Amino acid sequence: MLSSFAAKFNTRATRLTADLEHRAKIRSALRSYEKARDEKKALFQDWEAARDGAATIKWEAVNHLDAYLGRFVEKLEARGTKVFWASNAQEARDYIVALAKEKGAHSIIKSKTMTSEEIHLNDSLRQAGYEVVESDLGEFIVQLREEAPYHLVFPAMHLTRTEISDLFHEKLHSAPTDNPEQLTMIARRELRLKYLRADIGISGANFGIAETGMISITENEGNARLTTALPRVHVALMGIEKVIPKLSDLALFLPMLATAGTGQQITCYNSLIGGPRQPDEPDGPAEFHLVLLDNGRTQLLADAEQRDALHCIRCGACLNVCPIFRNVGGHTYATTYQGPIGSVITPHLRGLMDWKHLSYASSLCGACTEVCPVKIDLHHHLLHNRRNAVARNPDKWERFAFRAFARLTANPGLLDKLVRLSRPFLPLVRAARQIMPPPIKGWLASRELPAIALRSFRNYWKSR
């Protein structure tokens, strides 16, 4: 029995896979990325050694998470940061909404944070009466369209310049233009005013550095720097797995994230934030709140087999190479984290039985594992999720079918005989596919049932 999430996924995937225009858009959006990524990878002395190094640092951090988090928080608190531990999405939302109320806020500006998408923060803030504005250009565009980000790193990659121009014309009454610079200036004009009005700035964090008690934010537009510096109060929302041991680890992670994520040697703006404005500092927010989010991460941490999924630095490289993502697109997943990494962690974060279908949204080609800069064993984890789902709720018909299949394939003579016997019935099955009972009908719907060759390969081989 399919969950409602799986049924929706199947419907959307079927529609989008057949949408050649959508597929062409994604291919063209990724073409320049691929070229740039490979050029920047070549600038590393040894990309594979860098991946090993990054995986080792992440392993160290994740396997001693309690110690590193303790050190990280202690340092931040010593400089006046208010740290809140949120065990789930509701606690994180409640804390931030209550803070906005306490500060008498009206307007909130945000820089890109997938963690806030994970907890559906914007909806809660809006329901509580606050204006919430996304300041990252891609996020701003999808917010105007009232849709979720399409991709971890490129939220609006599914849109053409013309579509963005039409959107700005409709929502912001700007003159139509296909010029990227002019489109950016339209958004910039709109956003500058929002920064000045904002009472609270909300950001994510790419890394938390235990050694120095700082968060690191990496971005290309300078919007995160304004979000975290201009408003009176800054709130950073960070998953607990983002902590790394040392400041010097950034020397590896920042270029690596830029290379794998956007095909850059380094992103344009890299900020380190260690607390609110100190007495001897001329500017910065008066208050800095850090919300550390668990929301299922400790459960994943307890799973020794799949714990390395917490190494993820959200570069999006696995999405870009995934043949499924490139065909069905980001919105089809209906999850915060799309593509291979989303398919691995969503069942952990939101329930295995509702989201197990994502583990099958894979050709198991292994391209994701091959490109992952922190060496997460992505395609094997998809298999682990499949196994776990079957173990939790075995389907007796499925089990019967696979046992029968195993028996047959272990006995080629019998298989050959059966195939020969079934050959005359094939046209009949083809003609009757519409009236077959489920799940056979669904299985046949996307299959062509080509004619069976008169001679099997086995037979042909024998005769030679």
Ligand code: SF4
């Ligand atoms: S799993 Fe690896 S490739 Fe995918 S987003 Fe995370 S770090 Fe990047």
